[in-house]
Amino acid sequence: MAERNGMVERRGAGLWLTHLGLIVGIAFIFFPIWLAFVASTVEQQDIVRPPMPLLPGDQFFANYARALTSGVNAPVSTMLWNSLIMAVGIALGKIAISLLSAFAIVYFRFPGRRLFFWLIFLTLMLPVEVRIVPTYEVIANFGMLNSYQGLILPLIASATATFLFRQFFMTVPDELAEAARVDGARPMRFFFDILLPMSRTNIAALFVILFIYGWNQYLWPLLITTDPEMNTIVMGIKQMFPSGDDIADWPVIMATSLLAMVPPVLVVVGMQRLFIRGLVESEK
Amino acid sequence: MATLILNNVKKSFGMTEVIHGISINVADGEFIVIVGPSGCGKSTLLRMVAGLETVTSGDVQIGGRRVNDQEPMDRDIAMVFQNYALYPHMSVFDNMAYGLKIARTPRAEIEERVEQAARLLQLETYLQRKPRELSGGQRQRVAMGRAIVRKPAVFLFDEPLSNLDAKLRVQMRLEIKALQRELGVTALYVTHDQVEAMTMADRMIVMNGGMADQIGAPLEVYANPATEFVAGFIGSPPTNFLSTEIMGRSGDSRIGVRPEHTRLSDSGNLKARTVYAEALGAETLVHVRCADGTQVTVRQDAASTIPQEGAEVGLDWDPADEMKFDSSGRRC
Ligand SMILES: Nc1ncnc2c1ncn2[C@@H]1O[C@H](COP(=O)(O)OP(=O)(O)OP(=O)(O)O)[C@@H](O)[C@H]1O
Ligand SMILES: [Mg+2]
Numbered sequence: 001m002a003e004r005n006g007m008v009e010r011r012g013a014g015l016w017l018t019h020l021g022l023i024v025g026i027a028f029i030f031f032p033i034w035l036a037f038v039a040s041t042v043e044q045q046d047i048v049r050p051p052m053p054l055l056p057g058d059q060f061f062a063n064y065a066r067a068l069t070s071g072v073n074a075p076v077s078t079m080l081w082n083s084l085i086m087a088v089g090i091a092l093g094k095i096a097i098s099l100l101s102a103f104a105i106v107y108f109r110f111p112g113r114r115l116f117f118w119l120i121f122l123t124l125m126l127p128v129e130v131r132i133v134p135t136y137e138v139i140a141n142f143g144m145l146n147s148y149q150g151l152i153l154p155l156i157a158s159a160t161a162t163f164l165f166r167q168f169f170m171t172v173p174d175e176l177a178e179a180a181r182v183d184g185a186r187p188m189r190f191f192f193d194i195l196l197p198m199s200r201t202n203i204a205a206l207f208v209i210l211f212i213y214g215w216n217q218y219l220w221p222l223l224i225t226t227d228p229e230m231n232t233i234v235m236g237i238k239q240m241f242p243s244g245d246d247i248a249d250w251p252v253i254m255a256t257s258l259l260a261m262v263p264p265v266l267v268v269v270g271m272q273r274l275f276i277r278g279l280v281e282s283e284k
Numbered sequence: 285m286a287t288l289i290l291n292n293v294k295k296s297f298g299m300t301e302v303i304h305g306i307s308i309n310v311a312d313g314e315f316i317v318i319v320g321p322s323g324c325g326k327s328t329l330l331r332m333v334a335g336l337e338t339v340t341s342g343d344v345q346i347g348g349r350r351v352n353d354q355e356p357m358d359r360d361i362a363m364v365f366q367n368y369a370l371y372p373h374m375s376v377f378d379n380m381a382y383g384l385k386i387a388r389t390p391r392a393e394i395e396e397r398v399e400q401a402a403r404l405l406q407l408e409t410y411l412q413r414k415p416r417e418l419s420g421g422q423r424q425r426v427a428m429g430r431a432i433v434r435k436p437a438v439f440l441f442d443e444p445l446s447n448l449d450a451k452l453r454v455q456m457r458l459e460i461k462a463l464q465r466e467l468g469v470t471a472l473y474v475t476h477d478q479v480e481a482m483t484m485a486d487r488m489i490v491m492n493g494g495m496a497d498q499i500g501a502p503l504e505v506y507a508n509p510a511t512e513f514v515a516g517f518i519g520s521p522p523t524n525f526l527s528t529e530i531m532g533r534s535g536d537s538r539i540g541v542r543p544e545h546t547r548l549s550d551s552g553n554l555k556a557r558t559v560y561a562e563a564l565g566a567e568t569l570v571h572v573r574c575a576d577g578t579q580v581t582v583r584q585d586a587a588s589t590i591p592q593e594g595a596e597v598g599l600d601w602d603p604a605d606e607m608k609f610d611s612s613g614r615r616c
Contacts (some may be wrong), residue, residue: 066544177368178336183383183430193382197373 011115035260040254041063047250059251067255073241074228078258079175083215084263086151086232086247091207091212093156099199102165103191107177117166124159126218136223146227155220161206185251204274233260285438286335286347286360288470293342295328296429302328302366304494305342313468315461317483320491321517322494327442329491332471334363334440345613347437357386362431363440367444367447370415370425372431376402377411378431387434401429404463421452432467439471445480457484478518480507490514512613515540521569523607524580530554537616538609543569543583545605548591552598556580558591572597 001010004046035054039047042057069078104110105117135154172195180190196203221232230238237260240253295303303325310316329336333344336357344351351359351616362383370379376525377398384394402408405425415423424444426512444460445453461484464471475536481488482502489506489514490498502518507513514572515523523540531539531554548570550560556572559579568590570582580599584590591597 144374156410172371173367174370175365177363177365178356178365179369179371179430180332180382181336182361182363183434184386189386194371194373246438 009264036254037259040251044251063255067252074231074250076259079231079233082230085148087211087214090154090155094158094201094210095206098158098161098165101162101170105166106169117182120159120162120283145224146230150224151221165166167247172276208268208271212264215264286440286470289345291343293309294340295332297366298341301496306496308499310470315471315486317473317481317485317488319475319478319488323478324491325494326491330440330442330472334361335359349424360437361440362434362436364427364431366443368427370423375412375414376426377425380433383434397433401432404409405429406601416441420448440468441473443474445558445602486550487596510615512609515607516584521581530574530576536611540600540607543581545601547600548597549600550598552600554599556597556599558593558595558597561590
């Protein structure tokens, strides 16, 4: 209902021009992906020998099976699994921690409340890359190299998400917290019964963003995973490129790239329904 | 059901004191209305009774127990908020049942109590709806229901009707009053609307700047206001105030006369000029201006003759209806 009101209706030539523009744009973005797909369905020789084919070949199953089971350094299925654990771990961890810290900052009066808020806010300006050496040192000393904890923990605090939830909590009327208090809800009960369900739209949207953030981590996994069994897919792709004179196995590399895209796409599509519904039906 | 005692209750926010010591003994089942202009501390006082605000000094007793240091849920109270404060993601049923669930009431009893409250409030058909699918009046009822199901000793209302339109407000105020009578629960009701106060209260507390100017039954307060503020605040249209100077008397005090006690009569020794007349149907309010600019309202029967605008009239009243206030606003 709301969509229709907000949309400016166009008719005639304007409509067709808009569509044409969009179609060209999509083709432009989609072409490299198409090429990668084609490359993942042909044999090595077809790729190295110009011209590059533009239509899929018959090696689809062979190439993808090879990628999933053996890959180049590690089987892609292992790397996908590692990436999935890392991305889900980071996304859920970030959401849990930032929900709780935002809850503390908004609803509790404790000494140094403002200080902590600004400290969290400051870390917004320190991406992983800036603190990577000390973080590596810490993780190495804890013996967490080549482990899921090592992949997840350093990335699990999120100033952005904390800030977002803080802003959201501040729009929740104080009377709601007071009503819950009169009803006998202790703070954590209020958090789980009322604040959390009310935040589900924000959580869904944030999960998508954070999952992709976690999935796309490159530098950090590259540093701390030396064991191929612990490689993640995004860094794994890079490591498939030969260093020296070896020949790159292009069909497998391309199949891996496409496989690496599947989970984020699934998450976006799956979550889309949830948060679009949330955006349409207002929570007032 | 219980008595409620406030004993010299004070409240400060930081260095500023906003409630300057209020005492009242509320009998079991009594309906007390706290009335006063915006910012006079009505909500603060109510919230101290609820336990949402700490008491700076003095005692709050509910049912004979001192509750100053108790959490709201332990005080045996229920509160209805101005914006209803319904949980947006819960159904009407869950909204009403939430407090009982936390108190670990058995499931069967929760259902029974919620259904009973729903029947009382004519909400039976809405139990599965979400608050956003209800009208303002229905939300108001759900908020009432949430208070009722807990069977509290004291009901607390903070301007529960101010978001409703005028007609619904009249209807709801009758319903709330009837409900409170039926349940026999002690109630504390905050409003800035003096009509609500007059019609609902067994006794009312008229607050002004953090103090209780007067505590008493509505008609008693109306007939015998303790201060100039109360005389001006309670009653509509408000009391006319005249300086002794214009009356040709000595002393530094002010005279108050209610519009319905003021008469237009040619023999009246106070002369004034008619400014305009408001015909309200059953009655007509004639606004006149005295020589020193003081506005006076006269309440006339619609049948009586209404003077022309600009016409000179005389004002008169029965000396017994006169209220005298000293320079500090107290009755004297
Ligand atoms: N948390 C607070 N901190 C500081 N001052 C406050 C706080 N809450 C209320 N006050 C002050 O206390 C005074 C009384 O406020 P209160 O909300 O009780 O007024 P009210 O009578 O309920 O007014 P209204 O009819 O507008 O709701 C006001 O002057 C207000 O500024
Ligand atoms: Mg108020």
